[in-house]
Amino acid sequence: NAGVTQTPKFQVLKTGQSMTLQCAQDMNHNSMYWYRQDPGMGLRLIYYSASEGTTDKGEVPNGYNVSRLNKREFSLRLESAAPSQTSVYFCASSEQTGSSYEQYFGPGTRLTVT
């Protein structure tokens, strides 16, 4: 079981370039999430997908788009990167079991926009 995987691990972009961050989970979870983490600010939710075919905005969605390609995969796209999007991006998944819905995180993508 790989859990949650993310690609790439590192990326440097120039302002205005676009890219897609990939995320996949092999735990058969229904829900998937994209967060960004900046120094001293904790994790902020960008978008989430409660189930295949649905996506919803989180706290900081501007400048991003997402696609829930299937149950396993949830991608995050930056159409025109800006220096303010320099951050560490984490993908996560969760499944509700009774009253429990704990999250599992991927290793992160460190993105720098110059």
Add this chain to the structure above:
Amino acid sequence: RKEVEQDPGPFNVPEGATVAFNCTYSNSASQSFFWYRQDCRKEPKLLMSVYSSGNEDGRFTAQLNRASQYISLLIRDSKLSDSATYLCSYGQNFVFGPGTRLSVLP
């Protein structure tokens, strides 16, 4: 008031000490609370879940105080390997606090 606030830290404690962190939350309807541990440049990993008044796992105890809307994490007999940032989270859409950094010193 921010949705989730945590003790700012950092906490620097000697090995063997007992240390406690607090986390306050604003949504009184939430039923689920979580403590995550995050090592430097790594992803958060679930440490404990709290669905009722509290939870205990070895040296770690989490307590929920619904009246005052806070959860606490108590670490007994601190080890060097406990050095990390501890994030609290709650709710079904997983709102996170900014984290509390702990350094356990030899």
